[in-house]
Amino acid sequence: MSRDTLGEFEKLVLLAILRLGPEAYGATILREIEERTGRTVTAGAVYVALRRLEKKLAVRSELGSPTPERGGRPKRFFEVTAHGLLTLRAASREWNAMVAGLDGMLERDA
Amino acid sequence: MSTRDRPPAVAERLLALLLPAKERNSILGDLEENYRVRRADRGGARARIWYWGQAVAAPLWIWGERGASMITLSGQDIRYAARSFRRSPGFTAVALATLALGIGATTAIFSVVNAVLLEGLPYQEPDRLVDISHTALGIDIERLPSSIGMHLVYGEQNRSFEEVALYGNTTANLTGGDVPERVRLGVATPSLFRVLGVDAIRGRTFTEEEGLPDGPAVLLITHRFWTDRFGAGADAIGQTLMLNGLPNEIVGVLPESFEFIDPELVAWRPIAVDPATAEFGGFNQPGLARLRPGVTPEQAQADLAGLLPAVSERFPLLSVEMMRNAALTVEVRPYIDVVVGNVRTALWILMGTVSFVLLIACANVANLLLVRAEGRQREVALRTAMGADRGHLYGQFLTESFLLASAGGLLGLGLATQGLRLLRTLGPDNLPRMNQIGVSGDVLLFTAITILAATVVFGIIPVLRHRDAGTAAALRDGSRGATVSKGGQRARTLLVVSQVAFALILLVGSGLMLRSFGRLQDVELGFDPESVLTFRLSLPSTSYPDMESTTAFHLAFLDRIEAIPGVDVAGVSSFIPLTGFTAVDPLLLEDRPTEPGGVPPVVASRAASPGYFEALGIPLRSGRMLERADAQQRLPVVLLSERAVATFFEGRDPLGRNVAQGIPQQPDAWSQVVGVVGDVPYVSLTERPMGTVYFPVGRADRVRGMWLSSSLDYVARTAVPPTSIVPVVRRALAELDPSLPIANIRTLEEVTRRAGAQMQFTMIMLAIAAAVGLLLGSVGLYGVISYVTTQRTQEIGVRIALGAEAGVVRAMVMRQGMAVAAAGVALGLFGAWALSRFMESILYEVSATDPVTFIGVSAVLVVVAAAATWLPAYRAARIDPALALRQE
Numbered sequence: 001m002s003r004d005t006l007g008e009f010e011k012l013v014l015l016a017i018l019r020l021g022p023e024a025y026g027a028t029i030l031r032e033i034e035e036r037t038g039r040t041v042t043a044g045a046v047y048v049a050l051r052r053l054e055k056k057l058a059v060r061s062e063l064g065s066p067t068p069e070r071g072g073r074p075k076r077f078f079e080v081t082a083h084g085l086l087t088l089r090a091a092s093r094e095w096n097a098m099v100a101g102l103d104g105m106l107e108r109d110a
Numbered sequence: 111m112s113t114r115d116r117p118p119a120v121a122e123r124l125l126a127l128l129l130p131a132k133e134r135n136s137i138l139g140d141l142e143e144n145y146r147v148r149r150a151d152r153g154g155a156r157a158r159i160w161y162w163g164q165a166v167a168a169p170l171w172i173w174g175e176r177g178a179s180m181i182t183l184s185g186q187d188i189r190y191a192a193r194s195f196r197r198s199p200g201f202t203a204v205a206l207a208t209l210a211l212g213i214g215a216t217t218a219i220f221s222v223v224n225a226v227l228l229e230g231l232p233y234q235e236p237d238r239l240v241d242i243s244h245t246a247l248g249i250d251i252e253r254l255p256s257s258i259g260m261h262l263v264y265g266e267q268n269r270s271f272e273e274v275a276l277y278g279n280t281t282a283n284l285t286g287g288d289v290p291e292r293v294r295l296g297v298a299t300p301s302l303f304r305v306l307g308v309d310a311i312r313g314r315t316f317t318e319e320e321g322l323p324d325g326p327a328v329l330l331i332t333h334r335f336w337t338d339r340f341g342a343g344a345d346a347i348g349q350t351l352m353l354n355g356l357p358n359e360i361v362g363v364l365p366e367s368f369e370f371i372d373p374e375l376v377a378w379r380p381i382a383v384d385p386a387t388a389e390f391g392g393f394n395q396p397g398l399a400r401l402r403p404g405v406t407p408e409q410a411q412a413d414l415a416g417l418l419p420a421v422s423e424r425f426p427l428l429s430v431e432m433m434r435n436a437a438l439t440v441e442v443r444p445y446i447d448v449v450v451g452n453v454r455t456a457l458w459i460l461m462g463t464v465s466f467v468l469l470i471a472c473a474n475v476a477n478l479l480l481v482r483a484e485g486r487q488r489e490v491a492l493r494t495a496m497g498a499d500r501g502h503l504y505g506q507f508l509t510e511s512f513l514l515a516s517a518g519g520l521l522g523l524g525l526a527t528q529g530l531r532l533l534r535t536l537g538p539d540n541l542p543r544m545n546q547i548g549v550s551g552d553v554l555l556f557t558a559i560t561i562l563a564a565t566v567v568f569g570i571i572p573v574l575r576h577r578d579a580g581t582a583a584a585l586r587d588g589s590r591g592a593t594v595s596k597g598g599q600r601a602r603t604l605l606v607v608s609q610v611a612f613a614l615i616l617l618v619g620s621g622l623m624l625r626s627f628g629r630l631q632d633v634e635l636g637f638d639p640e641s642v643l644t645f646r647l648s649l650p651s652t653s654y655p656d657m658e659s660t661t662a663f664h665l666a667f668l669d670r671i672e673a674i675p676g677v678d679v680a681g682v683s684s685f686i687p688l689t690g691f692t693a694v695d696p697l698l699l700e701d702r703p704t705e706p707g708g709v710p711p712v713v714a715s716r717a718a719s720p721g722y723f724e725a726l727g728i729p730l731r732s733g734r735m736l737e738r739a740d741a742q743q744r745l746p747v748v749l750l751s752e753r754a755v756a757t758f759f760e761g762r763d764p765l766g767r768n769v770a771q772g773i774p775q776q777p778d779a780w781s782q783v784v785g786v787v788g789d790v791p792y793v794s795l796t797e798r799p800m801g802t803v804y805f806p807v808g809r810a811d812r813v814r815g816m817w818l819s820s821s822l823d824y825v826a827r828t829a830v831p832p833t834s835i836v837p838v839v840r841r842a843l844a845e846l847d848p849s850l851p852i853a854n855i856r857t858l859e860e861v862t863r864r865a866g867a868q869m870q871f872t873m874i875m876l877a878i879a880a881a882v883g884l885l886l887g888s889v890g891l892y893g894v895i896s897y898v899t900t901q902r903t904q905e906i907g908v909r910i911a912l913g914a915e916a917g918v919v920r921a922m923v924m925r926q927g928m929a930v931a932a933a934g935v936a937l938g939l940f941g942a943w944a945l946s947r948f949m950e951s952i953l954y955e956v957s958a959t960d961p962v963t964f965i966g967v968s969a970v971l972v973v974v975a976a977a978a979t980w981l982p983a984y985r986a987a988r989i990d991p992a993l994a995l996r997q998e
Contacts, residue, residue, distance in 0.1 A: 030140070
């Protein structure tokens, strides 16, 4: 797998970060994916994806200040880099190109 | 915040251990946040299960990203796995039980090993603490503690230690409460607390002045005593406790975590030593020292060895020549060795043993999975043909293995917790650091790693099986029962052979232990422990200041005990057998003076009353027993034990000769030998009895008489159950002196049983391990033989149709099973022969390669293997050829 292609789950994580904006950290990313897709996701899968995305320079992270409602532990906030956004756009273009014209078929099941 | 808001603490600790420091806090925070969200949405139980799931899965994604991408733990995969487990409840139950037993046993023993052997001692920089002791092999003494004289010279002249200390323990009568109490005290030079690096939490530790002979009588009390007696009040400092009738002022309270030599101690008292006037003293107190940074125990030992001449210079009683004749050497060992002592070997052997159990369990589950994998080849082929992603399929298998291993691991953890509870109640009292044993973070980590390893091992098996199997081939092969592959069969047979081999090794270990224990039961005790009550009584020197009052009291009390209905005979001695007391003194012969510089042989000394020998059934070999007049008139007579006679008189008649104890320059009063009695083991069952000299109670012995007679063990042989007379004995004592407490009330049988407790403990643990190993091994053998037989149903059907007799078919299947068992036994015998020598030091009068054990356990294993093979053989012989052939 080349450095710049994204796995399926990695795309979901990237999209979740974009949706969450400044509130994107481990716990919210996991909830966002679970709520939107209806899948059960293990925390481990999210952290592994985040590690890989960070290695691919698609996201960067920053440690926040300690928060009392989490037992006084800090949040690690994630944000999509410009490079990450480009890669995601490319993936989205490919997807849309393939889906174009099939809307009816794909919607039926939803 | 209530604790219910928090995620499960154990799971959280497990995660904290596993997570790399960089990510730990943020991830734990994320999980805690989501735990709360889940709790609010779906309730506490489901949230806890979710959290545990994350914790158990953690090792996989923390250490193996690839594993995590395969084990998605997605709802779909879990549901699929659960369905496949439900479809084969037998497989699931056997696999879970096997794993739970294997992981449970390993975790339980690891908890013990971890607490007893691996954790550092709870003192400041424990690696620098060393024990100072001596050996005198020239006079057959393997370990001598330190003495005041040695301590002083070592303390002043060594170049290796920051500081040295002496310590010991004693008992005292504590009065002033509702009832008089016998309490245990520690004694120590003031330096002990600095050496250990412990400070008082209230008040202070001892000052140097309090360690001088005329210093103030002060006490440091333990945290437990402080809580029990003073309700942990600040006013305890400065209060006075009456010990043996004398006041002692409390100057400090020790921390709750502090424990040294004995968890039952109530207080510490200073050992009084004045460097200016001190005498050499006996070799009675162990020495402890703190090494200077960078100094090794070996260097310190060499340093102290060089100081022995200086000891002699300062204390001429111990001449250089005597040291040489006694082969006196000094030994400096890490203090941890003293604490864990002889259980180290036993525990490592147990740890090795349970790892074998775990290996057998893993082999069993691997085998079960292999069988399953064969059965599912078609399913996999079909799904692959229909376009299923192979990676995803493997992920499902891994998910299954992982769920299996985790569930087995959690069950095992529960089993271990229960097992440890049992262990704490059953374990020998002398297992050190017993109270620290528990499921700690290290233990959880150990279990997690075990589960991870098990997952990888099991998970890989079906994946390997399927990777090589061509889809087309598996699909083409239409018949259901005939997919047995050569490779799979070989792998399974190998697994079973190794199971049998491991089981045999376990059986040999427990067999050797069993034989040792049997030998121990046969040890000629030299006394009859049946129906004897024993207890200890100490007379405080304040109320009983001299030999007259002491003797009068003991004789009067003995009279009262003997008057109790049901008591046959009663007696006293300084120490009863098997209580581990080893103090010895030189024995001198009047008509054969010790050569200058020579070292007289040493014997144990005891005071005894006439009834002692009768109550214990110690036989008289020649001469006469002690008589009441000897005690009353305190006559200068003694009895010797057979071994003492053999050592000193070399075949000549000892009767009528005069002996004395003490050092050659200053012998005590001479006493005439009037009788010889049988030997009795005073120290332990496995050591041969020491020569012993018995003085009559109350002998006006200048040095030793007083301390030998003020604290005595009473023995009473009864015609009724021994403990039934305890209340009457207490009443009789109260009539004589209501201020005296009775201690150590036990039957002599109990004393004897305890002496064998540690070996018994090791034996039971090994026997349990061996039984589990044998069970799992035979289940494995049964499983493989019945599987193979099922696979051969058609072939056997054909044979039967062609006229093969039932007996022949049975023999054929049996032969196959027994060949596997025989290979396992052969391999196991070789393994046991190689490994059993590690057990040598804990065996007693049994060789590590004892042929009886080796042959015996092989026979047991062969019989069990035959039983495990018989059932499939029996079934094979009853195959209905018509049915079997119709399957084609």
